[in-house]
Amino acid sequence: MTPRERIANVLQAEAAAIAAVQVGEDFERAAHYISVAGGKVVALGMGKAGMIARKFAATLCSTGTPAVFLHPGEAAHGDLGVLTPADILVAFSTSGKTAEVLEALEAARRLCPLPVIGITSHPDAPLRAFCSLVLEMGVIQEPCPLGLTPSASSAVMLAIADALALAVLEIRCITREDFGARHRAGYLGAQCRGER
DSSP, rough: OHHHHHHHHHHHHHHHHHTTTTHHHHHHHHHHHHHHHOOOOOEEETHHHHHHHHHHHHHHHHTTOEEEEOOOOHHTTGGGOOOOOOEEEEEEEESSHHHHHHHHHHHHHHHHHOOEEEEOOOTTOOGGGGSEEEOOOOOOOOSSSSSSSSHHHHHHHHHHHHHHHHHOOOOOOOOOOHHTTTOSSSSHHHHHHHHH
């Protein structure tokens, strides 16, 4: 393929993978779980999935739901102490087989049993054994010429995370004023105050 063809192919593959997600009852249940959690949302993931988990936590915070990112590698070195009995865990892993994520979930279960929402693609993912709910990404073919680089899977994971965060915003009746109170600076803050 030419670079132009490859770029078009990747964009089409990512859009198709997102469109193919089957939004079932567990998606709605996950949004409700998060919206009524008495504590915070703790998002964890490794590698590219970890970057999406971090973005998910940031989006929740900015839309009125307290959240933090827990790095699975740091969890074993004391960061697991961020957990409280009122929290809810959201675990991101396309394969559901990432050792650091599974180890962190096992340690969390021993320390402080919490509801876990998993976001994964593989039907045989060991991650599923830790989860109260699983949000299915679907079976995804990566458009990378090597068939390896996460792109369509990352796009699906990010889309699910964003959709979940915005559903929670709506359930919790977060207003423009609530949003603005968390954005005192920048373009979005100015928009909320009617300055732009």
